Amino acid sequence: MHLVCKLPIKTTEEKDFNRQVVSGVHIMQELDQTVTIGATVPTGFEHTAAEEVQEKLEATARVSKNRGRIYFDITTDKLFKVHQLKSLDNLFVVVKDYDDYQFKTTKEEVQLDWQELATKLPWTNALEVWKLNNSIKKKKGRRKRTNPTKSDQCGNFSTKSTDTVPSDPEELLVDLEALEVKENQRDVSSQPEDDSEEEKHSEIQDQESGVTPLKFRVTCNRAGDKHCFTSNDAARDFGGAVQEFFQWKADMTKFDVEVLLNIHNNEVVVGIALTVESLHRRNITHFGPTTLRSTLAYGMLRLCKPQVSDVIVDPMCGTGAIPLEGVMEWQNSFFLAGDNNGTAVSRSVNNIKHIVKRTHDEGSPSGLPLDIVQWDLCNLPMRSSSVDIIITDMPFGKRMGSKKKNWELYPLCLREMARVCKPGTGKAVLLTQDKKCFLKALLQMEGLWRKSHTVWVNVGGLHAGVFVLKRTAVVFGTTSEDVMEPHTATGSQKENMKDASQ
DSSP: EEEEEEEOOOOOOHHHHHHHHHHTTOOOOOOOOEEEEEEOOTTOOHHHHHHHHHHHOOOOOOOOOTTTTTEEEEEGGGGHHTTSSSSOEEEEEEEEEESOOOOSHHHHHHHHHHHHHHHHHHHHHHHHHHHHHHHHHHHTTTOOOOOHHHHHHOOOOOOOGGGGSOOSGGGOOOOOOOOEETTTTTBOOOOSSOHHHHHHHHHHHHHHTOOOOEEEEEEEEEESSSSSSHHHHHHHHHHHHHHHHHHEEEEEESSSEEEEEEEETTTTEEEEEEEEETTTHHHHHHOOOOOOOOOHHHHHHHHOOOOOEEEEEEETTTTTTHHHHHHHHTTTTTEEEEOOOOOHHHHHHHHEEEEHHHHHHTTOOOOOOOEEOOOTTTOOOTTTBBBBBEEEOOOSSSSSSOOHHHHHHHHHHHHHHHBBBBBTTOEEEESSOOHHHHHHHHHHHHEEEEEEEEEEEETTTEEEEEEEEOOOOOOTSSSGGGOOOOOOOOOHOOOOOOOOOO
């Protein structure tokens, strides 16, 4: 079912006011103006992302109340560097944020509130950043926009290349009457093919005059149980107000500007998207059934704190997401990865070839400090006490393997990892959703491993844990764990087991 909202044509005075707002766009490369950037990050790695922002941009990031988002202030000359950060998925420039927005109690009052809000928001700076961002993407020679998957943030399903965006602000203004919202999505969409004759006539006039109207959509992400409206309601009403204010054309798929309305209880953030597809789409070209997102892989690597000359091993590398992410950031460490599945190893090799070719085309030295091997992860072809860091995405027992097999696999993996890892200084960062099985296996290996801390993350809708372990100083081969002898849990160990029920 489609909902159609008819809006009045704006007067000449209102159009002139909008022209003043949009034509206030300056060349921000010269101004280096300070703006607030928002970013979506893998849930659970907000503080890790904030550390990267501080390290590379010298900016202090604020973690949102709504998990999976951070905010930081930068000058516009650093916008290019923001796109190079490895922890961030999607970017947007903040138009305005409200820490304690007082929502009205009825839908009618809220609708009027959205209309008033759209007219008083400080749009000018955000639109300047949006235009600057488009020019940066063109200079980088970004590939044409494709159709991102549903896992991407902000619900991007299909997009329009920025090459068609007009440079003259006055060309962005257009008269419209119709606004349509699809009931099964949270976005403002365009009218279907049965547009009115008046609208068709307006489009013909636009084409004859050579004007390319700016198209937009509104995406609302809402969390909270005290609102009298749904995400669809907010996207429709606020989208209608934005359209009436700017006289932009609403189009859910072939949009030029995506206006974001993020609502978390009483926290409201209005922004303009700066990315069309997630920044995690950077290294992997050959995917497997459980390929890890590059941003999540990077977050796990930062937990390791790799040092110069460290030997870092991923014994279950799959398509190579973790070692590829690591070798691009920590080029003074050596990465060794492998898998017992030949198809997975082939995918990893192809992904490495892609990265080598890309870096060669960009003028970087050829070759990467990385090797891929097919091996038995419970009998690694490596010397004992030769590895500094072990990092891997373990089978969840969902799409790969099974819960039943994990009960046998996990203890064997931890035992072999302990053998090759350096006593006293070695570390392991392991991702799994099968928390109960993992903690039971860790209990069996208590003489070889100590759990430092756990980062709880969301992986494709599954509640998983990234377990950071430290290798004890016990030499492998001198404890009962080496022969897998069972034993009774102590009080502290039982507390660790309770984590599995989280």
